[in-house]
Amino acid sequence: EPSQxxxxxxxxxxxxxxxxxxxxxxxxxxxxxxxTSLRQTTGLWHEFPQGDR
Structure with missing residues (x-):
């Protein structure tokens, strides 16, 4: 589990x-x-789009 x-x-x-x-x-x-992949388990990549998809 990722920490804060x-x-x-x-x-x-x-x-x-x-x-x-x-x-x-x-x-x-x-x-x-x-x-744990934070990309798969959090919504952070939606908050900060990276232009890779």
Whole structure:
């Protein structure tokens, strides 16, 4: 499960990528032999469109 810090960092990365016109494809959280894709589990990419789809 992503922390609030993970979500805030992802927002900042998405804003920066959008400003630079560089798509951020995903942000993966790794731990305990598992991973979570923030692109698949949050709506952040709808808030900050990346122009990659």
């Amino acid at each position: 810090e993970d979500l805030e960092l992802t927002r900042q990365l998405l804003q920066g990528a959008q400003f630079l016109s560089i798509p951020l494809l995903d942000h993966l959280i790794l731990g305990n032999g598992n991973f």
